[in-house]
Amino acid sequence: MIRVPCPECRKAEMTVENGMRMEMTCPNCNRAFDILAFDPPENTGCVTQNRISDTDPACFDHPGKRAEHVCDLCGRLICPLCAFTIAGRRICTHCISSRRNGRPILPLEHRRALYDGLAFRIALWPTILFYFTLFTAPLAIFTAVWNWRKPSSILPRTRIRSIAAILIALMQIVLIVILLIAIATAIRQYGD
Amino acid sequence: MIDLNSQAVPKGYYRRIGGRLGRQLGPLPLAISIARVMIGPDHILLIDGGLVFERYHRFYFRDIEAVIVRKTITRVLSLILMLILTALFALPAVFVTDEFARTVLIVCASLTLLLGIIGWFRGPTCACYIRTAVQTARLYPICRMRHTRTLFAALASIRLQGMAPE
Numbered sequence: 001m002i003r004v005p006c007p008e009c010r011k012a013e014m015t016v017e018n019g020m021r022m023e024m025t026c027p028n029c030n031r032a033f034d035i036l037a038f039d040p041p042e043n044t045g046c047v048t049q050n051r052i053s054d055t056d057p058a059c060f061d062h063p064g065k066r067a068e069h070v071c072d073l074c075g076r077l078i079c080p081l082c083a084f085t086i087a088g089r090r091i092c093t094h095c096i097s098s099r100r101n102g103r104p105i106l107p108l109e110h111r112r113a114l115y116d117g118l119a120f121r122i123a124l125w126p127t128i129l130f131y132f133t134l135f136t137a138p139l140a141i142f143t144a145v146w147n148w149r150k151p152s153s154i155l156p157r158t159r160i161r162s163i164a165a166i167l168i169a170l171m172q173i174v175l176i177v178i179l180l181i182a183i184a185t186a187i188r189q190y191g192d
Numbered sequence: 193m194i195d196l197n198s199q200a201v202p203k204g205y206y207r208r209i210g211g212r213l214g215r216q217l218g219p220l221p222l223a224i225s226i227a228r229v230m231i232g233p234d235h236i237l238l239i240d241g242g243l244v245f246e247r248y249h250r251f252y253f254r255d256i257e258a259v260i261v262r263k264t265i266t267r268v269l270s271l272i273l274m275l276i277l278t279a280l281f282a283l284p285a286v287f288v289t290d291e292f293a294r295t296v297l298i299v300c301a302s303l304t305l306l307l308g309i310i311g312w313f314r315g316p317t318c319a320c321y322i323r324t325a326v327q328t329a330r331l332y333p334i335c336r337m338r339h340t341r342t343l344f345a346a347l348a349s350i351r352l353q354g355m356a357p358e
């Protein structure tokens with residue numbers, strides 16, 4: 001039997017048979033769940049597989065010896081003979097032998113910074129945002145021209161905003177066209 | 193035994209399961225990855241992605257006591273929301289006399305309608321949790337019923353193979 005607390009309200013428990021898939025309803029919040037329960041975890045030595053007595057766990061590798069430590073990496077119970085202290089961590093012989101390529105033994109990482117991605121984004125965002133002007137520039141011109149004859153604010157004002165919008169948009173389009181021509185020429189030169 | 197602290201695990205070590213939302217959209221690095229669920233040979237890796245940092249949560253198969261799935265009404269709610277937005281854009285378009293305004297409204301209405309239809313056809317939504325002896329964690333990227341089918345199938349095949357101790 002596996003007791004599963006309701007993940008939504010956390011106020012009630014549901015019990016499921018090992019290895020079964022069952023439809024359950026939380027007795028507290030009445031939500032329906034589809035629960036796949038697993039068989040009890042296999043004994044990998046990380047729990048008290050070997051025992052000397054009812055209260056004393058035995059070393060994973062030496063069934064006759066009392067375990068006094070827990071491996072900081074794999075959780076195996078180990079006797080003082082099997083425990084190595086490396087960089088302030090107690091590590092079992094299994095973890096030491098599973099070490100590869102002479103890399104230092106470290107605890108599992110839980111967080112990494114992706115500076116490559118950050119650098120890429122910093123480099124790329126302005127470039128990509130620039131290409132948006134390919135769409136925004138014609139849209140700006142379209143908006144200004146389509147609504148040219150329509151009255152603007154109730155207060156008197158000139159057409160300076162529309163004119164500025166059109167000019168800026170035209171400049172952006174010219175820049176993009178120049179860029180495209182430059183790219184095309186460069187590609188053609190490479191081709192020859 | 194793979195050294196999980198190495199620079200990167202070999203290709204094909206993990207298999208991704210779950211939502212497209214949590215995925216980087218093709219070559220466009222503008223997309224911020226939100227979360228991903230990967231299945232490895234002996235554990236499930238939940239990656240919480242941000243702009244700069246990635247956080248890793250590992251759930252070893254031998255520690256998983258149960259997988260819990262609950263059907264949600266998110267799909268219905270988002271369809272209703274999108275239909276309301278569509279109506280909000282489409283209704284004024286009928287009465288507005290200005291042609292420019294009408295064009296903009298119609299474009300917006302068709303966009304929201306399209307988003308609603310796409311969301312509906314991506315399948316029924318759900319919430320998926322993983323239960324270990326010490327915690328219950330929600331796997332956010334597994335948000336559609338078809339993802340849970342893949343997850344259940346993967347876990348079942350792993351259970352059949354049997355988990356050999358290292």
Ligand SMILES: [Zn+2]
Binds near residue numbers: 006009012026
């Ligand atoms: Zn409940």
Ligand SMILES: [Zn+2]
Binds near residue numbers: 071073075092093096
């Ligand atoms: Zn160890």
Ligand SMILES: [Zn+2]
Binds near residue numbers: 059060078079082
């Ligand atoms: Zn020992």
